[in-house]
Amino acid sequence: MKVLTKKTDYAIRALLMLGSKRGEYVSAKTISTDQDIPYQFLRGLLQEMIRHDLIVSKEGAQGGFMMKKEPDEIPVAQLIEVFQGKVQVSECMFRKQICANRSRCVLRHEIMRIEQVVNQEFDKLTIGKLIRDLEAANGVTQGCGE
Amino acid sequence: MKVLTKKTDYAIRALLMLGSKRGEYVSAKTISTDQDIPYQFLRGLLQEMIRHDLIVSKEGAQGGFMMKKEPDEIPVAQLIEVFQGKVQVSECMFRKQICANRSRCVLRHEIMRIEQVVNQEFDKLTIGKLIRDLEAANGVTQGCGE
DNA sequence: TGTAACTGATACTATATTGATATCAATTAA
DNA sequence: TTAATTGATATCAATATAGTATCAGTTACA
Ligand code: FES
Ligand code: FES
Numbered sequence A, B: 001m002k003v004l005t006k007k008t009d010y011a012i013r014a015l016l017m018l019g020s021k022r023g024e025y026v027s028a029k030t031i032s033t034d035q036d037i038p039y040q041f042l043r044g045l046l047q048e049m050i051r052h053d054l055i056v057s058k059e060g061a062q063g064g065f066m067m068k069k070e071p072d073e074i075p076v077a078q079l080i081e082v083f084q085g086k087v088q089v090s091e092c093m094f095r096k097q098i099c100a101n102r103s104r105c106v107l108r109h110e111i112m113r114i115e116q117v118v119n120q121e122f123d124k125l126t127i128g129k130l131i132r133d134l135e136a137a138n139g140v141t142q143g144c145g146e
Numbered sequence C: 001t002g003t004a005a006c007t008g009a010t011a012c013t014a015t016a017t018t019g020a021t022a023t024c025a026a027t028t029a030a
Numbered sequence D: 001t002t003a004a005t006t007g008a009t010a011t012c013a014a015t016a017t018a019g020t021a022t023c024a025g026t027t028a029c030a
Helices: A006-020 A028-035 A039-051 A076-084 A106-124 A127-138 B006-019 B028-035 B039-051 B076-084 B106-124 B127-138
Strands: A055-058 A064-067 B055-058 B064-067
Touching: A006 A028, A006 A039, A006 A064, A006 A076, A006 A127, A028 A039, A028 A064, A039 A055, A039 A076, A076 A106, A106 B106, A106 B127, A127 B106, B006 B028, B006 B039, B006 B064, B006 B076, B006 B127, B028 B039, B028 B064, B039 B055, B039 B076, B076 B106
Parallel strands: none
Antiparallel strands: A055 A064, B055 B064
């Protein structure tokens, strides 16, 4: 069970890069090469992020993409929502029958509680936090071999 | 983003049924009809659960399936693991490069922390708990219309 | 002892989701 | 003018999820 798909993973990495080069336009090609993300695939993700007001673009030579929002205002939860759809733990079980007390149903309650916990965690984890974490750890943005 | 797939969903419902009829064999057909789960699909799930020692079966007429483990000893986390594979938030980002301090990498840390939280929650939620919750709520095991 | 009600085992098909590529028009810096 | 770029969109491939079909073997019981 994979919680983050490639789309989200790539999007995060693209944003980390844009976030650490704020104020300048970075081309899709540069991001693609640097982060090892398939070029055209990345292009699609970037456009999606423009539509969601996370970044802006400039066309033409020397064009590229730039952060629009503050990195601290972009929680990973939002990226998950954009690229994988809202987290929902499960449709309601027992849909065959009619629950007498739906608002008080403990099963539903239980499931939704977990849903909330998951969302809260991903909400606290912002791009800004990740950037700071990475910088603090390495001085330089740098990754691992796995 | 769907956290529980049909397989897990169906498996939980099958176990809730077996768990509330302990000591007797319940046929796949009965479960299928009662819980509205595709018959052959369910058969596969039941066999998988036998392999994982959660239930036992009796062949032949009047045969069927029965709980083996205590319902309280079956956390939803285990079912997720069996039917969807272990929860993993993400492969390591930045795999292109080599992380100097992998054991101290904060990004990895962050991601694994969330992974743990999710697993803990699904670990606390056992079949036994769900059965009790349902019985307490309704007197009878009963569902909702969604 | 025959047969209907069952599970065991396995192969198959369909559909949806995810991941990736290709193409061409429009824009812009140099 | 042209090379470097994004915008927009169509298409394809790979994988995962959901569901079906079939046949052999076992067992209760009429
Ligand atoms: S980025 Fe992977 S261990 Fe650091
Ligand atoms: S089982 Fe769905 S609301 Fe109760």
